[in-house]
Amino acid sequence: xxxxxxxxxxxxxxxxxxxxxxxxxxxxxxxxxxxxxxxxxxxxxxxxxxxxxxxxxxxxxxxxxxxxxxxxxxxxxxxxxxxxxxxxxxxxxxxxxxxxxxxxxxxxxxxxxxxxxxxxxxxxxxxxxxxxxxxxxxxxxxxxxxxxxxxxxxxxxxxxxxxxxxxxxxxxxxxxxxxxxxxxxxxxxxxxxxxxxxxxxxxxxxxxxxxxxxxxxxxxxxxxxxxxxxxxxxxxxxxxxxxxxxxxxxxxxxxxxxxxxxxxxxxxxxxxxxxxxxxxxxxxxxxxxxxxxxxxxxxxxxxxxxxx
Numbered sequence: 564x565x566x567x568x569x570x571x572x573x574x575x576x577x578x579x580x581x582x583x584x585x586x587x588x589x590x591x592x593x594x595x596x597x598x599x600x601x602x603x604x605x606x607x608x609x610x611x612x613x614x615x616x617x618x619x620x621x622x623x624x625x626x627x628x629x630x631x632x633x634x635x636x637x638x639x640x641x642x643x644x645x646x647x648x649x650x651x652x653x654x655x656x657x658x659x660x661x662x663x664x665x666x667x668x669x670x671x672x673x674x675x676x677x678x679x680x681x682x683x684x685x686x687x688x689x690x691x692x693x694x695x696x697x698x699x700x701x702x703x704x705x706x707x708x709x710x711x712x713x714x715x716x717x718x719x720x721x722x723x724x725x726x727x728x729x730x731x732x733x734x735x736x737x738x739x740x741x742x743x744x745x746x747x748x749x750x751x752x753x754x755x756x757x758x759x760x761x762x763x764x765x766x767x768x769x770x771x772x773x774x775x776x777x778x779x780x781x782x783x784x785x786x787x788x789x790x791x792x793x794x795x796x797x798x799x800x801x802x803x804x805x806x807x808x809x810x811x812x813x814x815x816x817x818x819x820x821x822x823x824x825x826x827x828x829x830x831x832x833x834x835x836x837x838x839x840x841x842x843x844x845x846x847x848x849x850x851x852x853x854x855x856x857x858x859x860x861x862x863x864x865x866x867x868x869x870x871x
Contacts, residue, residue, distance in 0.1 A: 566852065570647040576677040576719040579609055579649035583721075583751070583773050583798040589789050592803035594620045596645035600843050603646040610646065612639045612676065613803035614653035620807065628686060632658040632667050640674030649677035651721065651799070656699075657681045657707050664707045665714035678721025680753050680775070681707055683728070683740065698731050701740050705747035712748035723775060723799075724749035730756050730783065734765075741770040751775050751799065756783045760791070767796040775799040780808060 570578075582588045590609050593599035594616030602610050615626035617638050622630060635654075643650040652671055657664035664681065671679050683704040685697040704724070711722050724744035728737035734757075741752040753775040757763050767774055774797045778786060792800050817830045841847070 565645055566849070572643075572672070572675040572677070573717050573719065575643075575647075575649035575675070576717055576721065579651070579677040579721055580719050580750075582608055582649075587789060587793040587797060588799050590651060590799060590801045592616055592801065592806060593642055593650070594807050596642050597840075597843060598806055599642045599646045599650070603648050604843065607648065609649045609651065609677070610642075611801040611803055612642055612650050612652040613801075613807075614655050616804060616807050617653075628655050628658075632663075632670050636667075636670040636674045639671065639676055643675040643677075650675075651678045651680065651723065651801070652676040653803075654679035654681055656684055656686055657711070660703075661706050661710040664710045668711050668714040668720075669716075672716060672720055677719075678723060678750075679711075680723035680725045680751075681711060682725035682753075682755070683744075696727050696731055698728060701743050704740070705743055708744055708747040708749050721750050722748060723751040723753050725753035725755055725775075727755045729754065729758070729762075734762060738766065738769045741766075741772070745770075745772050753777065758783055758785075760785060760787060760795075763787070763792070763797070764795050773798040775801065778802050779804055 579588070588609050589607060590611040591598075591602050591607055592613045593602055593610045594613065599610050614635065617635055618624050618626050618630050621638060624630065632654075635652075639650070639652045643652070652674075654667055654671060658667045668679070681704075683698050683701070685699055704726075708722065708724055715722070724741070724747075726737050726740045726744065728740045737754060737757075741754060744752060749772075751773040752770055754763075754766050754770075755777060757766060763776065776787070776792050776797045776799070777784065778800060779802075780786065789800050813833070817827055820829055821827050835843075
């Protein structure tokens with residue numbers, strides 16, 4: 564439960580760093596706390612918090628950085644603190660330049676996430692799988708990464724550098740940027756929007772470091788399996804909007820039926836039951852804690868009377 568001490572943020576960061584050192588970590592995108600709890604219940608060893616998932620799901624804005632760092636970090640904190648597994652969070656372009664990036668890192672560390680990724684797009688950013696992206700000079704991104712590394716209080720807090728260079732400057736530039744970002748302090752390189760399995764393999768050969776692959780549907784990247792990425796040498800595979808997209812399609816279906824028939828009974832067998840939700844939320848433990856605290860208070864109130 565969330566009201567009693569659990570795994571610390573520092574422990575989660577260390578666990579994530581250890582996990583990517585030992586193998587390939589599958590990270591489902593979790594856009595709210597119950598989804599994160601479900602992922603943990605199903606055995607995932609880490610989760611991913613998508614900026615698009617937060618912004619689309621909470622505000623209804625598109626993913627073009629229309630929410631501030633404190634808003635995003637607060638929501639990410641609810642998600643990260645709901646589970647004992649580590650969470651990697653999307654920090655977009657860092658919400659500003661070098662000094663703002665330092666504050667961004669502090670905000671996300673306080674929120675309890677195990678790491679963030681920063682990207683090299685110009686603000687306002689665009690989805691990595693859309694055309695029309697623009698990049699900051701490599702030196703500017705390197706400065707941000709140095710600032711981020713300086714700002715983190717926990718050396719295990721993971722700094723992931725995302726480059727969108729493949730679609731803007733070409734494959735070779737994406738390799739060069741990845742290498743420079745590692746020198747600037749990045750722990751992991753997130754290579755966005757490669758277009759073939761061969762490109763993923765070639766990138767892993769040329770950038771000898773922990774690499775992150777993004778399996779977002781309906782984009783420029785072919786949909787490969789985690790096993791395929793493991794063979795290619797990638798250490799993190801995120802599925803940022805998979806559950807969100809499935810949820811939205813299901814919502815469209817049930818609302819359509821409700822509008823047309825005035826009933827949702829045809830969806831009962833596809834619903835999570837009340838019992839299943841309460842078990843996921845560990846509902847009974849909150850009642851038990853409340854009863855325990857009330858009992859302790861009653862005992863405490865009686866002691867002065869007993870003493871007389």
